[in-house]
Amino acid sequence: MSYARVLSVGLLGVTGHVVEVEADLSPGLPAVVLTGLPDTSLHEARDRVRAAVVNSGQTWPNRRITVNLLPAALPKHGSAFDLAMAVAMLVSAGELPSAALEGVVLLGELGLDGTVRPVRGVLPMVAAAAGAGLRRVIVPLANAREATVVPGMAVAAVDSLRRLVDFMRDGAPLLEPPPSDEAPPPPGPDLADVAGQEMGRYGLEVAAAGGHHLALFGAPGAGKTMLAERLPTILPELDDAAALEVTALQSIAGVLPLDGRLIRRPPFQAPHHTASSAALVGGGSGLARPGALSLAHRGVLFLDEAAEIPSATLQALRQPLETGRVVLARARGTTEFPARVQLVLAANPCPCASPAGDQHCTCAPAVRRRYLAKLSGPLLDRIDIRLTLAPLSAAQLTTATEPATSSAVIAARVVQARAAAAKRWSDGGWRLNAEVPGPVLRRAPWRLPPADTADLRESLDKGLLSARGFDRVLRLAWTISDLDGLDRPGRSEVSEAIQLRMGESNAR
Numbered sequence: 044m045s046y047a048r049v050l051s052v053g054l055l056g057v058t059g060h061v062v063e064v065e066a067d068l069s070p071g072l073p074a075v076v077l078t079g080l081p082d083t084s085l086h087e088a089r090d091r092v093r094a095a096v097v098n099s100g101q102t103w104p105n106r107r108i109t110v111n112l113l114p115a116a117l118p119k120h121g122s123a124f125d126l127a128m129a130v131a132m133l134v135s136a137g138e139l140p141s142a143a144l145e146g147v148v149l150l151g152e153l154g155l156d157g158t159v160r161p162v163r164g165v166l167p168m169v170a171a172a173a174g175a176g177l178r179r180v181i182v183p184l185a186n187a188r189e190a191t192v193v194p195g196m197a198v199a200a201v202d203s204l205r206r207l208v209d210f211m212r213d214g215a216p217l218l219e220p221p222p223s224d225e226a227p228p229p230p231g232p233d234l235a236d237v238a239g240q241e242m243g244r245y246g247l248e249v250a251a252a253g254g255h256h257l258a259l260f261g262a263p264g265a266g267k268t269m270l271a272e273r274l275p276t277i278l279p280e281l282d283d284a285a286a287l288e289v290t291a292l293q294s295i296a297g298v299l300p301l302d303g304r305l306i307r308r309p310p311f312q313a314p315h316h317t318a319s320s321a322a323l324v325g326g327g328s329g330l331a332r333p334g335a336l337s338l339a340h341r342g343v344l345f346l347d348e349a350a351e352i353p354s355a356t357l358q359a360l361r362q363p364l365e366t367g368r369v370v371l372a373r374a375r376g377t378t379e380f381p382a383r384v385q386l387v388l389a390a391n392p393c394p395c396a397s398p399a400g401d402q403h404c405t406c407a408p409a410v411r412r413r414y415l416a417k418l419s420g421p422l423l424d425r426i427d428i429r430l431t432l433a434p435l436s437a438a439q440l441t442t443a444t445e446p447a448t449s450s451a452v453i454a455a456r457v458v459q460a461r462a463a464a465a466k467r468w469s470d471g472g473w474r475l476n477a478e479v480p481g482p483v484l485r486r487a488p489w490r491l492p493p494a495d496t497a498d499l500r501e502s503l504d505k506g507l508l509s510a511r512g513f514d515r516v517l518r519l520a521w522t523i524s525d526l527d528g529l530d531r532p533g534r535s536e537v538s539e540a541i542q543l544r545m546g547e548s549n550a551r
């Protein structure tokens with residue numbers, strides 16, 4: 044036989060596509076020719092594969108070998124095709140029978156010594172194979188647990204090319220995937236740990252219930268980070284589809300925990316304010332890596348020290364926050380990653396950042412205004428809740444006797460409130476109050492009686508609120524009403540909503 048065909052999977056963004064790796068031997072000077080839109084990282088595969096084959100004790104076919112990756116129109120990146128390429132060449136040279144690989148997908152990078160190395164993105168690759176009706180996959184041992192997450196897939200593992208060759212030639216056994224971790228995941232942080240800060244805790248609960256972006260202002264030590272990192276603990280667990288997306292993104296980024304489980308808790312990402320745009324939105328050569336924005340998909344993106352973030356980085360965030368996707372320019376076309384995040388932004392009210400309780404801020408009012416003004420275009424405009432956290436006094440810390448409400452209790456309230464909102468807006472196709480357009484809230488049947496919005500109109504007239512702020516207060520009022528189990532917000536819910544909007548009010 045001088046022709047062979049082996050199955051593998053390529054990734055485009057977070058979506059896998061089954062790829063046929065063909066090899067054909069022809070008379071001519073010894074060479075390996077790669078066709079089918081491979082990128083430069085794949086050209087390096089030729090040398091890796093040759094060394095791995097020879098160092099596994101196999102005969103390298105000293106003829107002209109054409110390796111073609113189909114479909115040709117799909118751009119192909121990375122090293123996951125190595126194993127399939129090596130096997131296709133050996134089969135086409137008549138060195139190996141192909142029967143054992145009928146309908147089997149091969150994934151894995153080869154080391155020069157013939158070891159099979161783990162690759163990024165095995166979970167979405169195996170999911171794509173399953174989606175294409177394939178039922179068997181052979182993956183690197185280090186990726187095997189991750190591959191077993193996909194239901195209905197028979198997973199076998201290899202640690203070397205030699206082991207796969209022995210299997211194909213003599214039926215020697217492949218490796219079994221290690222069993223998944225049965226122990227429950229370690230408990231994360233809990234809102235019960237946060238003493239005092241009642242307004243902050245309430246703002247967090249409203250943010251979770253309505254899907255509202257949140258900004259926290261306050262001096263260092265006011266507890267902004269403690270609150271932000273507890274938002275995922277009161278959000279609903281991810282459903283199957285969302286869990287698969289989130290786990291797949293971590294797989295592609297190469298940061299998936301090796302416990303062989305789907306990620307069910309909404310993720311939390313806190314990139315440093317000096318992080319590069321690439322670290323935030325993603326990129327890199329070969330198979331693109333998702334950035335913090337995509338790793339926070341279906342979870343929380345926390346931007347601390349937001350006023351210190353360079354303007355160019357803020358600009359890079361703008362489009363993804365609007366569309367829920369990151370589009371990366373690549374040498375061959377573009378790559379897209381999902382990035383639907385709930386944003387929590389934290390900032391000191393001024394550049395001097397006096398520690399909590401210190402009354403020695405010397406910044407002029409104009410300086411304070413300018414410090415936050417840079418946030419207002421790209422980020423602050425999208426944020427419903429703006430809270431200024433007062434520093435905790437020693438008295439508050441020492442006299443707090445009752446433990447604060449736990450995350451589990453609040454999470455249950457959030458689930459109920461979300462169900463009420465989803466039911467109310469089902470005709471419009473919105474699930475969360477934060478998604479409902481302002482005009483809908485200002486029109487019948489959802490317009491509130493004038494008596495209930497008197498405070499709100501007054502704030503607008505006095506210039507304490509912008510027109511956009513007006514709509515955002517209405518959204519918050521609906522969320523507060525959902526949390527209280529009411530049919531619609533009344534005057535007191537509207538007034539609470541105004542409170543949640545008025546933090547650092549110079550940044551309207």
Ligand SMILES: [Zn+2]
Nearest residue numbers: 393395404406
């Ligand atoms: Zn200051």
